[in-house]
Amino acid sequence: MAIRERLSGNEAISYAIKQVNPDVMPAFPITPSTEIPQYVANYIANGEMDTDFIPVESEHSSMSATVGASAAGARALTATSSCGLALMWEELYVAASNRLPLALCLVNRALSGPININCDHSDSMGARDTGFIQIYAENNQEAYDNFVQAYRISEHKDVRLPIMICQDGFITSHAVENIELLEDEKVKNFVGEYNPENFLLNADQPMAVGPYAVSNYYMETKMAQNTAMQNAKQVILDVGKEFGELSGRSYGFFEEYRLEDADYAFVIIGSAAGTSKDAVDKLREQGMKVGLLKLRVFRPFPDIEIAKALSNCKAVAIMDRSESFRSKGGPLGAEVKAALYDYAKHVTAFNLIYGLGGRDFTVESAEGIFKDLAAYVETGKAFEEYRYVGLRGESYSIARTAKGATSDITSDRV
């Protein structure tokens, strides 16, 4: 029987770490992920797990030590947020290119400056091209479930890549929600033992890690990483399905919420998907055919699958919780639009930036955007290709006076 509990996202991840009981965890405190090493240190202090915790002196060192431990043959992980991830940026590439199947529990937070401790996705989106697998969660349950699946994906012989398990800072990391936990034994059996083929402490076969590779060799290593990333797609699907058989909660690349017959849809990542689902439900009651695609797996990027899922939509709003300063939108926008260009050119797509540095994203905001999509298609009301929502002193609404759109929603004023 599954265990019913009430846990914050950080507690949920920490509980999963305890159940997986990895070998080594170096970590450094940073809000809002600090609680994860705290909980783990407490579990260790009370004999509930026997991971070795290394209280390193920086995030650069936490990923460096995680790389060292993983290369040595240990199942290793760390946790961080924001500037911590930025500080370990160099090491993310090292971990991935050394094909080390380590895990990183990321609690998404805005990058400085100004310094801000609240949620957005600028940290992990900045690390999107490092070679890490990236999996995002809408809520605490998904954060827990994703971590339980993490090593099964990253350690798979066709993959062998590091994995980033992301959740939204404070919104899920600190909010307490009902959650269903698996029994320790079930988790242990599902995850299994880690027995690497090659590792530093293999007495039968010494190994050298981290070579200098000249141009004659470097490019093939990148191709090999990319092949592994392509292989990860099937592994993620297989593991998500097997996890479903174990828990009743199956996972794929994304969740389609009332999307099948939707004319207007969101593409969105993380906790704001929950908020947007409320808007979808409300508008469906009013007869609007709206839906949502909540992206779970950003790396590898399931482009053809996304395009296929959106192919019946008249217009979609791609919701980015980070800026890429290309002056045309955020990273999710760029990648989804590229997918649509390749596989579903007929779908009109807009890119909106929301929720930076923890700016609230409300059900009303989501409703307004859906209505504006409809107004664009049905009445030709202008909809900027790329814009911010929820700025100070502005209504969320892009087309407040459009036919059919409510014009009195100003709840996003701050």
Place this chain on the structure above:
Amino acid sequence: MSYNFKQEMNKPERLAPGHRMCAGCGGTIAVRAVLRALHEGDKAVIGNATGCLEVSTFMYPYTAYEDSYIHNAFENAGATMSGVETAYNVLKRKGKIDDTYKFITFGGDGGTYDIGLQSLSGAMERNHDFVYVCYDNGAYMNTGIQRSSATPMYADTTTTPVGSQSNGKMQNRKDLATILAAHDIPYVGQSTLLGNFKDLHTKAEKAIYTEGAAFLNVMAPCPRGWRYPTEDIMEICKLGVETCYWPLFEVDHGKWILNYEPKKKLPIEDFLRPQGRFKHLFKKGNEDLLVQFQEEVDRRWEDLLYRCARD
């Protein structure tokens, strides 16, 4: 423990020939000397900060190391080996491995005194059971002789060039061994390449077989950066010690021990004159620079004598 040079030299090499380090490189000599201190039969994982040593000994697909080896990046050799050593403890405790391993990390002065100092300090403070060996050649030699905080005052480097308005590096070198001693780790030793290598060998063996964190600082001349004839390396090292520029000492569980006191301390000019990087100090009109250099050597030497006498 008795030391037999011939016996040590007859041990199998753990750094295989065929690597691409320069002829006469002090760093390579230091590495081989330290690795000889590993007892035969003991396994080891060798760590390495980015630098000459790394790019020349592990150029894909070849490695010069008989043992397992890990290079990660420039500034994190300490943290990386922290992870390796911790993994060893866990895997041994969990019964997944049963061999005995020793852990030795090499870094140049750039990767140790400068960019890697934080990572090193963290690893030493946490008292991981490994040896960090700095092969100190007093500049960023791999990138082409740029000054580091280990570069001696007035040295001519490519980022402290001697010119009409410049006498080379303006600052004194950082005293890293003392900084490491202040971490209160079990063992700190300073050595260089001398005679039959007994001093370095003994210190390396102590460092490797002392439980907990250990640090070795080894002066390892670079003929390219220091600009002296390659074959003179042993003479240069000897002069470094005889002038008290590079004293031989160790801090063993907090106890400061002077390993060698020259009968007649030679003037610093004897160490500086053979090196092209100090050529400008011997030009007419620069006599006061030599006086200053000598004063700094004297001050540090007196300070060391005081520390060692106090214990």
